[in-house]
Amino acid sequence: MRKAVALAALLGILGSVAFAGYPEKPVEIVAWASPGGGSDVMCRTFAKALETVGFPQPLYVVNKPGGSGAVGMTYVQGKPADGYTILGVTNNLIFTPLTTPGFQYSFRDFEPILMFGYDPKYIVVASNSRYQTIEDLVNFAKAHPGEVKVGTFGPGSDDHVVGMQLAQVAGVEFNFIPFDSGGEILASLLGGHIDAQVAELSEVKGQLDAGAVRILAVATAERVRTLPDVPTLKEKGWDVALPKFRGFMVKKGTPAEVVQILIDWAVKAVQSDVFQAYLEAQHLEPALVVGPDFTKILVDYEAAVKDVLQALGQ
Amino acid sequence: MNFWANLSTGFSLLLQPQNLLATILGQLIGVIVGILPGINASMAVSILLPLSFGLPPETALMLLAGIYMGTMYGGSITSILIRVPGTSTAAVICLDGYELTRQGRAGLALGITAIGSFLAGTFALIVLMTLAPTLARAALAFAPPEYFALIFFGLLAIAGLEEGVVRGLIAGCIGLLLGTIGMDPVTGVARFTFGRIELLDGIDFVAVLIGLFAISQALMNLERIRPLEFYRGRLTGMLPRWREFKESLGAILRGSVLGTIVGILPGVGATTAAFLSYSLEARLARDKSKVGKGDLKCVAGPGSADNAAAGGSLIPMLSLGIPGSETTAVLLGVLMIYGIQPGPLLFTKHTGLVWGLIVSLWLANFLGFILATAGVRPLTQLLRLPAPVMSAFILVTGFVGAYALNNNIVDVWIALVFGILGYIMRRVNLPVAPLILGLVLGPLAEKSFRQSMALSRGDPTVFFTRPISAALLSVGLASVVLPLLWSLVKRMRRKEAQA
Known part of the structure; x- marks a missing residue:
């Protein structure tokens, strides 16, 4: 009996310093998309990158799709805050809690590891469109309220909110047409059924190279590295900047030491060749923001979209 | 560059040992994935994607496209033999395919599906090689009103599916109602989700199907305290005879054309193609009483349409860079990972890659046919398993398959609830097929209808002008x-x- 107690005490001591040895078991990376979705590719590449920089434990990507990230967030909240479950996040981290009535979690329930970059949102028209510049589009919409058809992923999606904010600050009215996939939106744009779409570069790059579409503006604070000739909405006087940030988080309450270890590994991983090739191929803008600085971005982001999203959520 | 030069470039790429191996391996993996319920082509392709890192891009693409084609062959096997859909594209084959199995004609059903798949896949690939850019551009004319008309066409079949029109309509309306669960496509408001985030994206129809078919069958058997009513006689008709082949040839051809067209359209994929083909065959059937009771044409049509749609969806993917289905969207992502920008320039900038892929798809299609035909005899022997073993096997496969859909226990509950509903429907003699058609096609019809109304700003004449x-x-x-x-x-x- 005494032996058992001594053993237990010893194990207790070992346990309390366990995080020093983090990671000592396999780590799960949760993607809130189905296999093949954008967040899935992000998580799988991150896992691969961590492996190549020598992360000492195996990494598994687990798919928890549904409810625009709500299922994935709930799943991670149901796990212990020990750093063994990492969540791949995008701006749905902000959007979903605001648009899902009764959803109990928000970004405040997560501890940031890092943000590694973002997808800028572009205003795109077909190349045979009558709109040569973003001013053309906005002026036409001003003169003809509700006639400019804009394709998006539907209310609550970030491209829809970009469109809504532009309409708001420019004082115009768009006719939003909701779609389920980027392919459908693009086909409708090329087929002339809609006038414009809000898109990420990876969705329209092939068409851009072939001269089938034209990019009128980008919804970021500053011009983007990949397409420096594209004006921002902001410089035209419409302050709309909502990039789709991408990063990784763990559950709130994870020991600070563990978070720090994770940050160190994650920084190494996103700087690896594997991950840089992914950023390049997906036309993402790199932007490394670590730990609490990421939280600051999230707070500002939430403030920027809260009104328009809550109006939608009614 | 002319056609024959392109073709020979393609062949010289395919004949490199690693490419041949990739195609064969991809096809094998695909057939196995297809057989396993709950895992579909796009999942398999994404999960196996990391394996292809380090391979040359054309080899990787051949491997993954081989998987895509393979799943189309494998999916129908589970549907026919145990009435659990192996893939969502083969779900509709459960209806008549399993009835044929109960009549001891499983070999026939498997055989005709394999032949139909082969012919349909070949048809789609010929179209891909000869008319791809033209057709992809023509498909752009398809706007929401056209999608609505197409889906509505499929929904009309609900009324005429089985002898009882009223029963069919009741079941169809239940399906349509179930299809409204989830987020409203236009306003984003949650409908009938009872606060469950898992229901926001709607209920997964494959889970519903597993419940309606597999689980309800188990409940029926419990009631009778007798083992599953499997066909105990000789398993005759391993392969279709000429007469049976001739009977289904029309359905196969219709399925091939329909599937290719639906595949080319970016808004709908192989699953819709199979359902539309079923609805078409059911309505063309001379003897309506056979539909749903083991009509060979209702197996041959959808069995062909999904393969044709898989081939067809490559047409906008390769010629325009627009994905025609979920899986081609993943394949486009693969190209991007290799730094190859998909788009209208792909055919001219990466001629070798594209034609190598096309030629490898020919081989994959042929291999799938060989595998599926060779598999008929051993697979039908599965049915000789003792009934209790078999029914336990079906239940376990069903539940595991439901969980695997979204890695979520909610789908298992959905399967169970629909098992009970399916049991009730059998007791009161309500047909299942209209419910499924309503559930699968209803949301598509609603979405395209409301998109059309938004485009026309509320003017309903848009459908007729x-x-x-x-x-x-x-x-x-x-x-x-x-x-x-x-x-x-x-x-x-x-x-x-x-x-």
Whole structure:
């Protein structure tokens, strides 16, 4: 009996310093998309990158799709805050809690590891469109309220909110047409059924190279590295900047030491060749923001979209 | 560059040992993935994607495209033999395929699906090689009103699926109602989700199907305290005879054309193609009483349409860079990972890659056919398993398959609930097929209808002023109204003759 107690005490001591040895078991990376979705590719590449920089434990990507990230967030909240479950996040981290009535979690329930970059949102028209510049589009919409058809992923999606904010600050009215996939939106744009779409570069790059579409503006604070000739909405006087940030988080309450270890590994991983090739191929803008600085971005982001999203959520 | 030069470039790429191996391996993996319920092509392709890192891009693409084609062959096997859909694309084959199995004609069903798949896949690939850019551009004319007309055409079949029109309509309406669960496509408001985030994206129809078919069957057996009613006689008709092949040839050809067209359209994929083909065959059937009770044409049509759609969806993917389905969206992502930008320039900038892929798909399609035909005999022997073992096997496969859909226990509950509903429906003699058609096609119809109304700013004439949608809708309506008029005329004549 005494032996058992001594053993237990010893194990207790070992346990309390366990995080020093983090990671000592396999780590799960949760993607809130189905296999093949954008967040899935992000998580799988991150896992691969961590492996190549020598992360000492195996990494598994687990798919928890549904409810625009709500299922994935709930799943991670149901796990212990020990750093063994990492969540791949995008701006749905902000959007979903605001648009899902009764959803109990928000970004405040997560501890940031890092943000590694973002997808800028572009205003795109077909190349045979009558709109040569973003001013053309906005002026036409001003003169003809509700006639400019804009394709998006539907209310609550970030491209829809970009469109809504532009309409708001420019004082115009768009006719939003909701779609389920980027392919459908693009086909409708090329087929002339809609006038414009809000898109990420990876969705329209092939068409851009072939001269089938034209990019009128980008919804970021500053011009983007990949397409420096594209004006921002902001410089035209419409302050709309909502990039789709991408990063990784763990559950709130994870020991600070563990978070720090994770940050160190994650920084190494996103700087690896594997991950840089992914950023390049997906036309993402790199932007490394670590730990609490990421939280600051999230707070500002939430403030920027809260009104328009809550109006939608009614 | 001419056609033959391109073709020979393709062949020289394919004949490199690693590429041949990749194609064969991809096809094998695909067939196995197809057989496993709950895992579909796009999942398999994404999960196996990391394996392909380090391979040259054409080899990786051949491997993954091989998987895509393979799943189309494998999926129907589980549907026919144990009535659990191996993939969502093969779900509709459960309806008549499993009935054939119960009649001891599993070999026939498997055989005709394999032949149909091969012919349909070949057809789609010929179209891909000869007409890809033209057709992909033509498909851009398809706007929401046309999608609505096409889906509506499929939904009309609900009324005529089985003998009882009223029963069919009841079941169909249940399906349509179930299809409204989830986020409203236009306003984003949650409908009938009871606060469950898992229901926001709607209920997964494959989970519903597993419940309606597999689980309800188990409940029926419990009630009778007798083992599953499996066909105990000789498993005859391993392969279709000429007569049976001739009987289904029409369905195969219709399925091939329909599937290719639906595949090319970016908004709908192989699953919709299979359901539309089923609905078409059910309505064309001369003997309506056989539909849902083991009509070979209702197996051959959808079995062909999904393969054709898989091939067809490569047409906009390769010629325009627009994905025609979920899996081609993943394949486009693969190209991007290799730094190859998909888009209208792909055919000219990466001629070798594209034609190598096309040629490898030919091989994959042929291999799938060989595998599926060779598999008929051993697979049908599975049915000789003792009934209790078999029914336990079906239940376990069903539940595991439901969980694997979204890695979520909610889908298992959905399967269970629909198992009970399916049991009730059997007891009160409500047909299942209209419910499934309503559930699968209903949300698509709603979405395209509301998109159309948004585009036209509330003007309903949009459906009749556009030629394609007007033509589809009038053919659909005529097919319902004309038979009614015809029978009315016949009755009047008879009365006249009597008078």
